[in-house]
Amino acid sequence: MSAQWIEACGADEIDEEDVIRFDHGGRSFALYRDEDDGYFATDGLCTHENVHLADGLVIGRIIECPKHNGRFDYTTGQAKGAPVCVDLKTYPVKVEGGRVFLRI
Amino acid sequence: MAEPGMVIIGAGEAGTGAATALREGGWTGPIALIGEETHPPYERPPLSKAVMLADGEPVLPLIGHGDRFAELSITYLAGARVTAIDRAAKTVRLDDDRALPYAKLLLATGARPRRMMIEGDEALLYLRSFSDALAIRSKLGPGRRLVVIGGGFIGLELAASARQRGASVTVVEAAPRILMRGVPARLADGLAERHRTAGVDLRTGVDIARIEPGDASHGVWLADGSRIEADCVVAGIGATPDTALAETAGLTLDNGIAVDETLTTSDPDIMAAGDCCSFPHPLYAGRRIRLEAWRNAQDQGSAAARAMLGAGEPFTAVPWFWSDQYDLHLQIAGLADGGATTIERDVGEGAVILFHLAADGRLLAASGLGPIGRIAKEVRLAEKLIARSARPDPEALASPTFKLKSLLAA
Numbered sequence: 001m002s003a004q005w006i007e008a009c010g011a012d013e014i015d016e017e018d019v020i021r022f023d024h025g026g027r028s029f030a031l032y033r034d035e036d037d038g039y040f041a042t043d044g045l046c047t048h049e050n051v052h053l054a055d056g057l058v059i060g061r062i063i064e065c066p067k068h069n070g071r072f073d074y075t076t077g078q079a080k081g082a083p084v085c086v087d088l089k090t091y092p093v094k095v096e097g098g099r100v101f102l103r104i
Numbered sequence: 105m106a107e108p109g110m111v112i113i114g115a116g117e118a119g120t121g122a123a124t125a126l127r128e129g130g131w132t133g134p135i136a137l138i139g140e141e142t143h144p145p146y147e148r149p150p151l152s153k154a155v156m157l158a159d160g161e162p163v164l165p166l167i168g169h170g171d172r173f174a175e176l177s178i179t180y181l182a183g184a185r186v187t188a189i190d191r192a193a194k195t196v197r198l199d200d201d202r203a204l205p206y207a208k209l210l211l212a213t214g215a216r217p218r219r220m221m222i223e224g225d226e227a228l229l230y231l232r233s234f235s236d237a238l239a240i241r242s243k244l245g246p247g248r249r250l251v252v253i254g255g256g257f258i259g260l261e262l263a264a265s266a267r268q269r270g271a272s273v274t275v276v277e278a279a280p281r282i283l284m285r286g287v288p289a290r291l292a293d294g295l296a297e298r299h300r301t302a303g304v305d306l307r308t309g310v311d312i313a314r315i316e317p318g319d320a321s322h323g324v325w326l327a328d329g330s331r332i333e334a335d336c337v338v339a340g341i342g343a344t345p346d347t348a349l350a351e352t353a354g355l356t357l358d359n360g361i362a363v364d365e366t367l368t369t370s371d372p373d374i375m376a377a378g379d380c381c382s383f384p385h386p387l388y389a390g391r392r393i394r395l396e397a398w399r400n401a402q403d404q405g406s407a408a409a410r411a412m413l414g415a416g417e418p419f420t421a422v423p424w425f426w427s428d429q430y431d432l433h434l435q436i437a438g439l440a441d442g443g444a445t446t447i448e449r450d451v452g453e454g455a456v457i458l459f460h461l462a463a464d465g466r467l468l469a470a471s472g473l474g475p476i477g478r479i480a481k482e483v484r485l486a487e488k489l490i491a492r493s494a495r496p497d498p499e500a501l502a503s504p505t506f507k508l509k510s511l512l513a514a
Contacts, residue, residue, distance in 0.1 A: 055476050057485065083147075083168075100289065
């Protein structure tokens with residue numbers, strides 16, 4: 001199946017420097033908004049244990065897993081050290097007409 | 105003899121983290137990580153939870169991924185025991201009589217379950233290692249009967265897992281309530297209620313009189329004269345730091361291996377990290393504390409590695425603990441004892457966060473119980489405020505709509 005743009009939510013449904021959960025087609029994602037109104041998307045679950053990142057804290061470009069503080073750069077998916085060592089998968093995001101879309 | 109390298113005794117969270125951090129910190133010489141167990145290094149927190157609950161054969165919850173040691177040229181000596189440290193020669197002796205020379209030595213020997221000395225104690229099981237977990241797991245299931253002695257984190261997590269696997273469970277705690285050490289009564293009561301709802305027979309304020317071991321099952325006699333029949337009896341009554349090697353080597357002990365703020369022992373070439381050591385904490389008036397906690401072991405492992413590389417700095421991380429029982433998640437940041445005021449914030453779905461303030465208004469600790477999504481962000485933000493010795497407004501703390509994050513920017 002080829003990748004397609006999926007409408008996820010309104011751009012203002014995510015607070016600045018925060019994250020929300022978005023579920024689609026049996027999969028779960030985390031959608032982020034940074035302090036400069038940049039939008040990003042990653043897989044929803046931490047690569048360490050099955051914990052949803054949308055419950056975690058966003059500081060700058062970093063999302064922290066709510067359980068063990070595993071850290072990822074949500075703009076690239078890069079794992080930032082113990083206990084996480086596997087990067088997060090990221091997805092392209094665009095904002096059109098005040099709506100957020102991700103390509104999956 | 106080989107080139108002196110970095111030698112680490114203990115391949116748990118602290119020791120394994122230190123090995124990796126040494127290489128990442130630029131050490132190019134040999135690194136030897138010595139573990140008594142034959143398994144590759146693994147995480148212990150899942151032993152009372154995921155390992156007990158797994159549908160099929162439980163998988164060893166590895167720390168990191170398997171190829172990491174090869175990639176970093178770390179020598180992992182599995183199933184090896186250190187018999188002595190020779191501080192004058194700067195070597196450690198292994199049980200196969202090999203001597204390993206060290207430039208710096210890290211003691212990450214951890215803690216061992218406190219043994220219960222009681223009539224019939226040969227029937228008792230303890231939970232510390234993966235093999236312990238498998239032995240207990242094989243005795244759980246529908247229709248089986250578990251008695252847990254001790255209402256601490258490990259015992260309660262095991263009780264929750266056993267209930268979820270269909271076993272009948274009794275928890276016996278000698279103190280008036282569960283989780284006396286470190287968990288506020290408000291949250292401990294919430295957890296006790298959850299266990300009772302799940303069908304756990306929770307008995308507090310009663311001692312164990314003796315165990316009556318049997319072939320298939322055992323009788324657990326309580327001080328009040330009652331007897332509980334069990335297929336499995338697990339004691340979770342705390343842990344004692346493993347200080348045997350340090351003691352024989354003449355290092356200073358004080359509720360564990362005593363280290364200074366850079367995690368250095370009384371010998372400048374020997375560091376200690378994790379459950380085995382006590383250290384002065386600057387956020388709590390330099391009070392000497394010892395933590396049995398996963399995050400602390402991780403943080404101290406990497407901090408000790410920096411000290412071994414000559415770049416030691418004071419260890420100031422805010423103590424942090426968590427527990428998972430049923431659908432409830434408990435998180436505690438900081439140390440609440442010494443607090444003068446407790447502020448309660450109702451965050452919905454039955455979840456609650458407590459903030460503990462010192463007499464001067466400084467935030468000492470925050471603790472939360474409930475679904476993870478309700479508590480984790482705020483406890484994490486509180487942890488950052490604790491680290492800054494912040495004095496947040498008590499009214500703001502009590503308000504569910506007040507965002508702690510707004511205080512961080514200040």
